[in-house]
Amino acid sequence: MATEFIQRSRSTARFDSGKNLLDVKALKMHFPLTQGIVFQRQVGAVRAVDGIDFFVEKGETLGLVGESGCGKSTTGRAILQLYKPTSGEVKFDGVELTKLGGEQMRKMRRRMQMIFQDPYASLNPRMTVGNIIGEPLEVHKLAAGKAKTERVQELLKIVGLNPYFTNRYPHEFSGGQRQRIGVARALAVEPEFIVADEPISALDVSIQAQVINLLEELQDKFKLTYLFIAHDLSVVRHISDRVAVMYLGKIVELADRVDLYEHPLHPYSQALLSAVPIPDPIVEVKRKRIILTGDVPSPVNPPTGCRFHTRCWKAQEICAEVDPEFIEHAPRHWAACHFPGA
Amino acid sequence: MPELLEVKDLKTQFFTRDGVVRAVDGVSFQLAAGETLGIVGESGCGKSVTALSLMRLIPMPPGKIVEGSIVFDGQDVLKMDDDDVRSIRGNNIAMIFQDPMTSLNPVLTISRQISEALELHLKMDKAEAKKRTIELLELVNIPSAKKRADDYPHQFSGGMRQRVMIAMALSCNPKLILADEPTTALDVTIQAQVLDLLKNLAREFRTAFILITHDLGVVAGMTQRIHVMYGGQIVEKADTGELFANPKMPYTWGLLRSIPRLDESRKAKLVPIEGLPPDLIAPPPGCRFEPRCQYRREICSTTPPELKHIPNSKPDHEARCWGTQEGGWLVNTDWRQDIGSVKELEAIKMDVADLPPEVKRAEAAADTPPGAPGKDTRNGN
Numbered sequence: 204m205a206t207e208f209i210q211r212s213r214s215t216a217r218f219d220s221g222k223n224l225l226d227v228k229a230l231k232m233h234f235p236l237t238q239g240i241v242f243q244r245q246v247g248a249v250r251a252v253d254g255i256d257f258f259v260e261k262g263e264t265l266g267l268v269g270e271s272g273c274g275k276s277t278t279g280r281a282i283l284q285l286y287k288p289t290s291g292e293v294k295f296d297g298v299e300l301t302k303l304g305g306e307q308m309r310k311m312r313r314r315m316q317m318i319f320q321d322p323y324a325s326l327n328p329r330m331t332v333g334n335i336i337g338e339p340l341e342v343h344k345l346a347a348g349k350a351k352t353e354r355v356q357e358l359l360k361i362v363g364l365n366p367y368f369t370n371r372y373p374h375e376f377s378g379g380q381r382q383r384i385g386v387a388r389a390l391a392v393e394p395e396f397i398v399a400d401e402p403i404s405a406l407d408v409s410i411q412a413q414v415i416n417l418l419e420e421l422q423d424k425f426k427l428t429y430l431f432i433a434h435d436l437s438v439v440r441h442i443s444d445r446v447a448v449m450y451l452g453k454i455v456e457l458a459d460r461v462d463l464y465e466h467p468l469h470p471y472s473q474a475l476l477s478a479v480p481i482p483d484p485i486v487e488v489k490r491k492r493i494i495l496t497g498d499v500p501s502p503v504n505p506p507t508g509c510r511f512h513t514r515c516w517k518a519q520e521i522c523a524e525v526d527p528e529f530i531e532h533a534p535r536h537w538a539a540c541h542f543p544g545a
Numbered sequence: 546m547p548e549l550l551e552v553k554d555l556k557t558q559f560f561t562r563d564g565v566v567r568a569v570d571g572v573s574f575q576l577a578a579g580e581t582l583g584i585v586g587e588s589g590c591g592k593s594v595t596a597l598s599l600m601r602l603i604p605m606p607p608g609k610i611v612e613g614s615i616v617f618d619g620q621d622v623l624k625m626d627d628d629d630v631r632s633i634r635g636n637n638i639a640m641i642f643q644d645p646m647t648s649l650n651p652v653l654t655i656s657r658q659i660s661e662a663l664e665l666h667l668k669m670d671k672a673e674a675k676k677r678t679i680e681l682l683e684l685v686n687i688p689s690a691k692k693r694a695d696d697y698p699h700q701f702s703g704g705m706r707q708r709v710m711i712a713m714a715l716s717c718n719p720k721l722i723l724a725d726e727p728t729t730a731l732d733v734t735i736q737a738q739v740l741d742l743l744k745n746l747a748r749e750f751r752t753a754f755i756l757i758t759h760d761l762g763v764v765a766g767m768t769q770r771i772h773v774m775y776g777g778q779i780v781e782k783a784d785t786g787e788l789f790a791n792p793k794m795p796y797t798w799g800l801l802r803s804i805p806r807l808d809e810s811r812k813a814k815l816v817p818i819e820g821l822p823p824d825l826i827a828p829p830p831g832c833r834f835e836p837r838c839q840y841r842r843e844i845c846s847t848t849p850p851e852l853k854h855i856p857n858s859k860p861d862h863e864a865r866c867w868g869t870q871e872g873g874w875l876v877n878t879d880w881r882q883d884i885g886s887v888k889e890l891e892a893i894k895m896d897v898a899d900l901p902p903e904v905k906r907a908e909a910a911a912d913t914p915p916g917a918p919g920k921d922t923r924n925g926n
Contacts, residue, residue, distance in 0.1 A: 270732035365898040377821055377901045407587040408759050412803035412817030413897065419814075434732065437762075441805030441815065464807070478737035479807045480762030484785045486808065487766035494741055495734045497688075498702040 224396055224428050225259040225282065230291035232274070232281045236503065250502050251277040253452035254291070256529060259396070264422065264429040266443030266460075268436055268475070272499060273449040275432045276320075279398040282430070283315055284308055295396070313343045316389035320401035322381035326373040332359070332384055333369030339391045358387040362417060379410035386417065390425070398430045403438065415442060436479050440464055445535075448472045451510040452502055454529065458536040468532055468543035471511045509541065517542050548616075549720055549753055550576040550599070555613035557591075557598045560606060563903065564826040568594040570777035571613075573852075578720065579751045583764030583785070585800075586774035589822055592757045595774075596723045600638055601630050618720065636666040639714035641743075643726035645706035649698040655682070656694035659713050666717045681712040685742060704735035711743060715750065722747065722754040728763065740767060761800060765789060773797050776823040776833035779852060783862040793855040793864040796834045798880040816884055819893040824902035832867065837893055839885025840868050840875055 233248040252274040259265045267275045281288045284300050293300045295311065303311060319325035326335055336355045340346045346354045356366035362383040373381055382402060389397055399418065403411040419442065421427060433439050439446055440460060447457040448471065456469040467473045474493040481487055495514045500506055506513050512522035521541055529539040557569040569591040576582055586592045597603050598610055601622060615622040618637065622630065634640075642648040650658055659681060660674035669677065675694070682690035685708040698706055707727060714722050724743065728736040744767055747754050756767055764771055764785065771788045773781040773796065781794040792798055799818035820837035829835055835845040844867050852865045856876055868875030884890075899905075 270734065363894070363897055365900075368900075371900075375900060375904045379821070380897065380901070383897075407822070408800060409587055409803055409818035409822070412815040413819065415805075415815055416817055436733065437805045437807045437809075440807060441809070474734060476807065478733045480736075480740075480760065480766055481807055482761035482765050482789065482801065482804060483806075484765045484789055490766075492737055492741070494737055496738075498704055498735070499732075 222260050223258040224261045224296055225430075226292070226294040227255060227257050227278075227282065228292040228294075230255050230278070230281060230293060231289040232277050232286055233289045247503055250452050250505060252281060252288075253502075253505070255449075255452075255454045257447055257454060257457055259428055259430060261395075262422075262426055262428055263444040264431050264442055266439035266446040267430060267432045267449060268434060268439050268446060269449035270434060270475075270499060272451075272502065274452045274502070275434075275449050276400050278449070279317070279400050279430060279432050283312070283317055283398055285317075309342075313339075313392045314394050315396040315398070316392065316394040318382075318385050318389050318397060318399040318402045321405050322378055322385055323373075323405070325385055326381055328373055330372075331369060332371050332373065332376075335373070335384060336369075336388050336391055339388060343392050345392060354391070355387075358391055361390065361421070362387045363413075377410075378406050379413055382406060382414050383417065386414075386421070390421065393425070394427070396428045396430070398432065400432045401434070402431075404433065404435065411438070418442065436476060448475065451499060451505050453510060453539065454537075455511065455540070456536075456538040457529075458533075458538075462533070462536050466536075468536065468538040469511075469540045470515050470517050470542075472538075509539070548575045549578040549580075549618060551614075551616040552595075552599070553614045553616075555595065555598060555615065556611045557594050557603055557608060558611050559608045561826075563907065566825045567777050567828060568608075568825060569598060570825075570828070572774075572777075572779055573613075574772060574779065574782070576721070576753055576755065578753055580753050580770070581747065581768040582753075582755045583768035583771040584755060584757045584774060585759065585761060585764055585771060587759055587822060589825070590774040591777040591825075592774050593725050596640070596725050596755065596757055599723060600634055600640060601625075602634075602640075632666070635662045635719070636717045637719055638721045638723065639717070639719040641707070641710050641714050641722065641724040641727045643729050645703060645710050645730070646698065648710065649706060651698055654695050654697055655701070655709055659709070659716055662713065662716050677716070678712075681716055682709070684715070684746070685709070685712045686738075687712075703731055704738060707731060707735075707739050708742065711739070711746065715746060715752070718750065719752060722752055723757070724754055725757045726759070727756070729758070729760075736763075743767075761789075761804065773800075776828055777825055778833060778865065780834065780866070781864045782852070783859065787859045787862055791858055791862070792880065793858055793862065793869040794834075794866045795838045795840050795868065795875070795880075795885070797864075799837075802880075802884070819890060820896040821901055824906070827902065827906065832865070834866075836896065839887075839889045839893065840878070841889060842867065842874065 230252055231254050232252040233250050235245045236247040237243040238246045269275045280286050282293050288301055333355050336358055337351050340351050340354060355369055359366045364383055403414050406414060431442055443460050445459050446463045447454050450471050456472045467476055474495050477493045497514050500513055508524045509522045509527050512518040527539045527541045529537055531537050532543055553573050555569055555572045559566040559568055572595055584592045599615055603610060610623060656675060656678045659678040663669045663674040663677055679690050679694055682694055687693055687705060687708060728739050731739060756764060758764055768785055770784045772779045775796050781797050802816040803818055805815060818837055823829055823833050831846045831848055832850050835841050850865050850867045852863050853870050855862055855864050855869050856871055867873055
């Protein structure tokens with residue numbers, strides 16, 4: 204089994220572009236830690252995202268999973284330039300976003316939108332639903348006056364809400380309905396690419412499936428490309444075509460959905476998958492669980508070498524010294540581990 | 546086996562400005578010593594209020610336990626005076642809450658908080674309590690427990706705090722632990738650690754526990770029996786294997802169909818439960834799930850079904866459904882194949898497009914025609 208993975212193409216995640224909508228190379232996002240009141244000295248940095256490479260193809264859904272604090276949300280925001288990345292490249296449809304000026308970036312934003320986690324915090328409580336969804340149309344001068352109202356009503360209908368609710372305020376809606384409003388706002392400018400940052404984790408179980416189905420329907424209808432960020436591995440498996448696993452600011456594994464879930468190479472992915480409870484007592488009794496000891500280390504001073512070595516049951520000397528490269532171990536299956544495989 | 550806990554017809558209500566919220570509306574169940582029970586349901590279904598009622602921790606006002614009895618170890622908790630209840634809390638029934646940060650006191654050291662219960666309930670002296678505290682922390686796998694005992698909660702990570710909560714819950718050897726969403730705030734690898742610990746310790750100490758969660762996956766591997774709650778009522782009771790293999794209530798079917806499974810072999814489309822959860826101030830007159838049920842018939846909207854034994858199932862399997870009960874139209878339905886009437890489904894979908902019930906009610910009260918343009922009763926400050 205292991206020998207199959209020896210044939211490693213040394214090209215570190217050298218993804219051929221062309222059909223890629225998004226190319227991310229060596230992206231780093233560090234947040235400075237400062238000390239002092241008047242003169243702020245930088246005493247360190249939270250390395251939220253610390254050098255990641257991946258690509259997103261047109262029309263696919265890339266799932267980004269990891270535990271809290273692993274940098275997955277920061278990645279999403281850094282791609283949309285909501286944070287200014289510390290270094291690295293973010294190419295969207297061939298255009299380097301990190302070098303764009305304010306006005307040019309604003310224009311690009313029409314093509315990429317975001318859906319946020321908390322439908323209670325991400326909608327302005329003092330704006331009506333009509334204004335919330337209509338605002339992006341105004342900002343990008345896509346519609347005004349009657350055309351705008353019509354477009355807003357159309358969008359409400361698309362996401363499964365009553366089109367006559369434009370004069371309502373967010374507090375009048377339930378959590379699932381608010382998330383639909385957030386989706387309508389993102390769709391307003393007819394984007395190609397949507398970063399969905401934990402779009403269902405604040406919702407009730409019975410409502411989650413409604414929103415997942417809505418996102419899938421919209422993808423088919425409008426040929427959308429998603430970066431789907433979530434901590435729930437079952438949901439990610441369901442919605443994604445490919446999945447990237449993050450740990451402490453790095454992508455440790457990236458593969459097609461089935462490949463990753465059935466043959467995870469990185470020990471962290473293996474542990475993560477084994478930890479997810481399955482709603483079936485017969486399966487649960489038989490499953491062998493890998494219980495990781497300890498907690499995720501701090502991203503301020505991450506462990507040397509492989510970041511996972513402090514919790515890894517396979518770790519050897521080399522793991523503490525050398526940071527493993529992100530290598531294509533099997534076709535379209537990348538992992539960063541010295542001892543990948545089962 | 547004598548029952549450790551017997552809850553009968555428990556009704557807990559909250560008296561709010563908008564009306565009476567029937568958070569728990571006639572819940573009955575039993576638990577034997579050492580048994581593990583899962584209570585599953587969505588937010589607002591009354592599962593947490595049930596747990597708080599058992600400990601008499603319902604804030605009064607606005608809450609009140611208006612009816613029912615809770616017999617724990619032969620005594621009716623609802624008839625006790627406050628001192629007696631206090632001697633039961635922590636001592637005989639312990640609780641683990643969802644959020645370990647807000648349920649630990651941030652200005653007291655961990656050891657102070659655990660020994661407090663030991664000194665109070667077990668009448669230990671300070672030195673003894675400290676020694677026991679360290680033992681307990683070791684038991685829940687806190688590394689270098691002796692040193693960490695004098696730390697404050699903020700110096701612990703989320704998973705460690707939850708383990709401290711477990712140590713605290715176990716400190717007085719309770720007969721029953723109520724764990725209310727103990728792992729919801731935790732990451733999946735930490736969740737696995739904590740669940741593993743809880744399961745092993747409960748087995749070791751022969752403690753009965755009630756695990757309250759919204760996650761069917763969590764209860765599948767943890768408990769012997771499961772009660773499913775919806776709209777303040779228990780809608781299905783069965784042992785764990787039976788519930789997953791042979792569920793008998795359309796709501797349970799909906800739950801099982803709507804969650805993606807980690808081990809699903811192909812990309813099947815999820816079948817969501819359409820519509821919105823019921824408003825507990827004015828619950829539906831018939832079956833509480835009727836407005837969202839694709840299998841509904843006339844009788845469901847008029848007469849509430851009782852929790853009854855179901856044909857074609859194990860003897861202790863009960864469900865609250867006209868369709869699956871004796872003589873019903875769903876007795877032989879295979880929930881995996883038949884997802885009910887498409888026409889009904891379309892009708893229910895309209896429900897999501899509509900306003901939530903509480904907004905409608907408020908508007909009816911304010912006597913504003915719904916959706917009237919221009920007229921807005923809110924003061925737009």
